[in-house]
Amino acid sequence: MTNAEPPAISVRHLSHRFGRFEVLRDVSFDVHQGEIFGFIGPNGAGKTTTIRVLATLLEPMVGRVKVLGHDVTLKPELVRRHIGYMPDHAGVYDRVTVREYLEFFADAYRVPTAGTSYAVVDASMELTDLTRLSDKIVSTMSKGMKQRLQLARVLLHDPKVLILDEPASDLDPRARIEIRDLLTELRAMGKTILLSSHILTELADVVTSVAIMERGRIVVSGPIGEIAEALERQRRGERPAQAPYSPEAGAPHAPAPEVPRIVERNVKLRVLAPFERVQGVLSELPFVTSVRLGPMATVQVALAGDDRAVAFMVRALVVAELQVVSVEPERNELERIFLEATRGDLQ
Amino acid sequence: MKNEGRSELGWLKPLLTNPNAIWIREVRQAARLDRTPWLLGGITLLLALLVASIGGTASRASISPAKVGLAVNQVFFSLAYGVVMLVGPAVAANTIAAEREGRTWEALVLTGMTPAQIARGKFLSSYTTLSLYIIAIAPIGALAFVFGGTTATETVVGFILLFMLAALWVAFGLAISAAMTSLRGALVLTLILAILMGPTLYGIFGPGVGALAHEHWRQIPAGLPIWLPVAYTRAAFGMDYLVLLVALPFVAVALPAWFLYETTVANLSAPTDDRSSGLKRWFIASTLALAGLAASIPGSLGTGAGRLLNPASLAAHASLWILSTFFGLVALLFMSEPSGPSRRLTTKWETKGTGALARSLGPGLARTFALIMGLETAAFAAATGGAVFALVAFHGGAEVAPVALSGAFIWAHVLFFTGLCAWIRSRSDGVIGARVIVVAIMTALVVVPWGFAAVGGITTKQNDWLALGAPNPFYLFVVLTQLRASSPNQILITVGYISILVFAALGIFLFALAARKAHAVNAAARLHYAQMDAALAQEDSAIHAP
Numbered sequence: 001m002t003n004a005e006p007p008a009i010s011v012r013h014l015s016h017r018f019g020r021f022e023v024l025r026d027v028s029f030d031v032h033q034g035e036i037f038g039f040i041g042p043n044g045a046g047k048t049t050t051i052r053v054l055a056t057l058l059e060p061m062v063g064r065v066k067v068l069g070h071d072v073t074l075k076p077e078l079v080r081r082h083i084g085y086m087p088d089h090a091g092v093y094d095r096v097t098v099r100e101y102l103e104f105f106a107d108a109y110r111v112p113t114a115g116t117s118y119a120v121v122d123a124s125m126e127l128t129d130l131t132r133l134s135d136k137i138v139s140t141m142s143k144g145m146k147q148r149l150q151l152a153r154v155l156l157h158d159p160k161v162l163i164l165d166e167p168a169s170d171l172d173p174r175a176r177i178e179i180r181d182l183l184t185e186l187r188a189m190g191k192t193i194l195l196s197s198h199i200l201t202e203l204a205d206v207v208t209s210v211a212i213m214e215r216g217r218i219v220v221s222g223p224i225g226e227i228a229e230a231l232e233r234q235r236r237g238e239r240p241a242q243a244p245y246s247p248e249a250g251a252p253h254a255p256a257p258e259v260p261r262i263v264e265r266n267v268k269l270r271v272l273a274p275f276e277r278v279q280g281v282l283s284e285l286p287f288v289t290s291v292r293l294g295p296m297a298t299v300q301v302a303l304a305g306d307d308r309a310v311a312f313m314v315r316a317l318v319v320a321e322l323q324v325v326s327v328e329p330e331r332n333e334l335e336r337i338f339l340e341a342t343r344g345d346l347q
Numbered sequence: 348m349k350n351e352g353r354s355e356l357g358w359l360k361p362l363l364t365n366p367n368a369i370w371i372r373e374v375r376q377a378a379r380l381d382r383t384p385w386l387l388g389g390i391t392l393l394l395a396l397l398v399a400s401i402g403g404t405a406s407r408a409s410i411s412p413a414k415v416g417l418a419v420n421q422v423f424f425s426l427a428y429g430v431v432m433l434v435g436p437a438v439a440a441n442t443i444a445a446e447r448e449g450r451t452w453e454a455l456v457l458t459g460m461t462p463a464q465i466a467r468g469k470f471l472s473s474y475t476t477l478s479l480y481i482i483a484i485a486p487i488g489a490l491a492f493v494f495g496g497t498t499a500t501e502t503v504v505g506f507i508l509l510f511m512l513a514a515l516w517v518a519f520g521l522a523i524s525a526a527m528t529s530l531r532g533a534l535v536l537t538l539i540l541a542i543l544m545g546p547t548l549y550g551i552f553g554p555g556v557g558a559l560a561h562e563h564w565r566q567i568p569a570g571l572p573i574w575l576p577v578a579y580t581r582a583a584f585g586m587d588y589l590v591l592l593v594a595l596p597f598v599a600v601a602l603p604a605w606f607l608y609e610t611t612v613a614n615l616s617a618p619t620d621d622r623s624s625g626l627k628r629w630f631i632a633s634t635l636a637l638a639g640l641a642a643s644i645p646g647s648l649g650t651g652a653g654r655l656l657n658p659a660s661l662a663a664h665a666s667l668w669i670l671s672t673f674f675g676l677v678a679l680l681f682m683s684e685p686s687g688p689s690r691r692l693t694t695k696w697e698t699k700g701t702g703a704l705a706r707s708l709g710p711g712l713a714r715t716f717a718l719i720m721g722l723e724t725a726a727f728a729a730a731t732g733g734a735v736f737a738l739v740a741f742h743g744g745a746e747v748a749p750v751a752l753s754g755a756f757i758w759a760h761v762l763f764f765t766g767l768c769a770w771i772r773s774r775s776d777g778v779i780g781a782r783v784i785v786v787a788i789m790t791a792l793v794v795v796p797w798g799f800a801a802v803g804g805i806t807t808k809q810n811d812w813l814a815l816g817a818p819n820p821f822y823l824f825v826v827l828t829q830l831r832a833s834s835p836n837q838i839l840i841t842v843g844y845i846s847i848l849v850f851a852a853l854g855i856f857l858f859a860l861a862a863r864k865a866h867a868v869n870a871a872a873r874l875h876y877a878q879m880d881a882a883l884a885q886e887d888s889a890i891h892a893p
Contacts, residue, residue: 012883057453059619059691064883074694080457091450095379096372107368108458153454 006069008033008161008192009054014063016049022216023049027063029211029221031194033160036187038203039196040338041213047196048088050213051165054194055085067161084154088165088196092138092146098125099134102152109157120156128152128182144175151182162186164195180206204334212341220341227337265329265336267310269299272323281320285313368460369468370475373442377476387483390430395487398423402490416496417568423488424505424573425549427481431513432545434480436537439473439520443615444533462615466521466608473517481509504576511600516541518607525614552599563587563648590640590647598636605629619689623681623710627718630677637673638726641666642733646740660746663734664753670730671757671820674723678768679785681719683778687711687869690876711869713862716769720762720858727758749827755847760820763850764789766857773861773868792818811838817846 009031016024024046031037041047052058053065056076064071070078093101102121106113111120125131128148133141138149147167154162167183168176183193183206197203203210211221220227271278278299279291287305294300303309310327317324329336377383401422405415443465446452455465485506491497520537527533553572561569566581568574575596582588609629613622644666645659688696688710696706707714731754738747768785775781796818803812816822826843829835 012886055453055457057456059617059689062879064879073691076691077459080459083457085453085457087450087453089450090454093372093376093449093451095376100372100375104368104372105454105458107371108455108460110459150454157458 005033007031008068009194010066011050012064014050014053014060014065016053016058016061025216027218029218031192031209033192034187034190035192035208036183036206037194038207038210039194039213040198040203040210042198045213046216047213048165051163051196054163055083056080081157082160084157084159084162086150086154086164086167088169090150092149094139096138097135098130098138098149101138101149102156105153106156111157124152124155127155144171144178147171147175147179160192162191162193164193166197167195168197168199210334210337212338214342220337224334224337231337231340265303267301267303268294268328269301270297270325271299271317272325275299278317278322281316281322282313285316288313367464367468367471369465370471373472374475377472387480390480391483391487394426394430394484397426398487398490402494406494412494413496416491416494419494420488420491420497420502421571421573423491424509427484427509428512428549430480430484431477431509431516432541433538435473435477435513435516436520436523436541437534438476439469439517440524440533440537441530442469442473443521443524444527444530447528448530462612465615466525466611469521470517473521474514477513477517478510481513498580500580501576504579505573508575515600515604515607518604518611522607522610522614525611563591587647590643595640598640602633602636605632619691621692621709623684623715624705624708626680627708627715631722633673634722634726637670638729641670641726641730645734645737657742657746659734659737659742660750663730663750666730666734667727667753667757670726671761674719674761675764678719678765679782681715682768682772682781684712684715684772685710686773686865687872712769712773712865716765716858716861719765720854723758723761723765727754730754749830752826752830752843753823756823756826756843759847759850759854762854764854766854766861769861770857773864793820810836814839814842817842822846
């Protein structure tokens, strides 16, 4: 990913209303080529509306949205050629097999074929591991398999940008993992992927950048590391040198999240020692506010401080000759960012 | 779709080697539907039993076999029409609404298939299914040959007409389906409309027009509901044959079919796409056809050989009222026009280098209603002129004044109605609400003045009060009565002439107001986009500044 390249998706000051209800308010973010971009927000935040604008299905009232340099308002046909859009809860046709379904869309996309051979359909089925189900009637397939089929469909015309609205919703854990692996594979193939979700664990392992949306606004956007750093600086009371996403990086400012100066964080420890001993050591540390026994013999520590406080705590345990097996945040980075950046009130 | 070039098969080549993807997929789906053979078998059996029992019952009475054969033929085609009328819309109503309800629509749209391609695919698949039904019941039609009284040509023509009507009913179902998002809603609405319209149209164009055809060509037996196939083989050939049996039926099928197709395509297109051009092309062609027919029919009827009292005058009045109904519906239809073309469409036009003529057919309230008013004026002038010519040529100039007055009066009221539609639309955001307001105003114009006129007339026992009814379009009949009277009431006639001037002027005035408002809205939109583009460009340069 290089920011010198024009962004694959550029959303600038996008606003939209349904009647009098303002569903999007000055939404701006960029998705760079080759990224897996997580579009996060609670239900009703405006994710699907933004995605429908990106997919040319809804014309924006205000603002400019470009996909690979093509304006979605002015050149929808060109945009459609370059995107693969998988809507939330997309349906499938009754009484057609997987192969027939994909052949139909290959025809509809006017994908070049040689005679009766649909090489692109075979390739798509292989990539999504559907070859063995090619003669199965699609309506009888499981949700996970239907999602795979949808992914196979959007790949038929070899789009450069994939827009996936809640791709793993309603899926069982195995199917979610499989979809996640597939997304990583697609990224490796050079696709830019924007996927929305309100389930953070679904995205945590795959996304490279995020935009968090709440009440029709982007509250923060950019690479996860940069956002985390910015939040950390704010926690320390420092004025950030630059917002998580800067004009120099090729995108307009997203408003910096308002966070409390000191945020209490929870850390999960596994220590090979009795709980009482661990508690005794940690209770003496001034920044530790509580120590309690968690499930699976873990110790849950609440502390007011940054990463340096965590490091100091580990050193104290080691000095006390306690064997520390693991230290991990109670929430992953993405969840933490989300909680700190949003206010939690739904529209 | 296989990418092969055209060869000796010409225009058939794409259809055979590059068939519409939706058509192929839906036929495949239909073939796997378990209930299809049972439905086909059930309907065929039921129809066979009905026709056979009617034939059997009739043959036991003292009726000649030829008459029984003709009756069996008529019953078969009437029942077949019933099947087409119910199955066609029901099958078609399923198609597009099912895509929307089944959440497959967006995926389909994003493939790049145009609304026209989708509409054609949906039409072909529904028509193929309906054709299966017609083919399945076709052998029952041969029962009539057991008795005689009908020819093979008449039966073949009957089937050709049946297939044409099937296309119309499928197109009707599709047009409804294209506007609906709920499958059940589409199915219920389509069937309700089909059940209401089907028998009505059968009654009008079957026995109704059949009776008129019998009046004109005695060779056609009276009272036949399926009279057109018989008319083709038995009517004497001449100008009236060409106009009434070839041109008129062609127009009667082609124009509604074209309209339904364009409506379907428009409803499948995004609101900011060009939903107007197709419908306007249909409108122009329909106006030309209807005005041409209205101008030529009074002349083609000749003197009428004493069968009808001045057939040219009757045909002229009927044509003028049909034209007014047509233009009234067109004005209501085009109330869905936006103030102007969208930014997306304007850019498309600029990219493609679309000419001024093609752009003039695009969306836009002012240009659309200007076109409607212009064509209304031309059509009424042609229809009235044609009728006047026929009256002078074949009837010694009788009825010229009433026909000319009718032409002017109806034209003025239609012009007013069109201007009113444009004005109301320009002042409102919603289309349905605007249409309701127009209908309410017209209802008030019909009812209120007439009520005052009636009350005044009854109270004072004077005809002059009828002049208060002048805002009512049906005031024309008052004026016509006075024109034909031995001692006409000049006040009523003069008020009629004044109402022509007033309503025409009002129509043009309302249109002018609507056009001004639409121009203002378009100018504001252009300014908004220009300001937005400037702000974005400024931000772009700030971002890319070294």
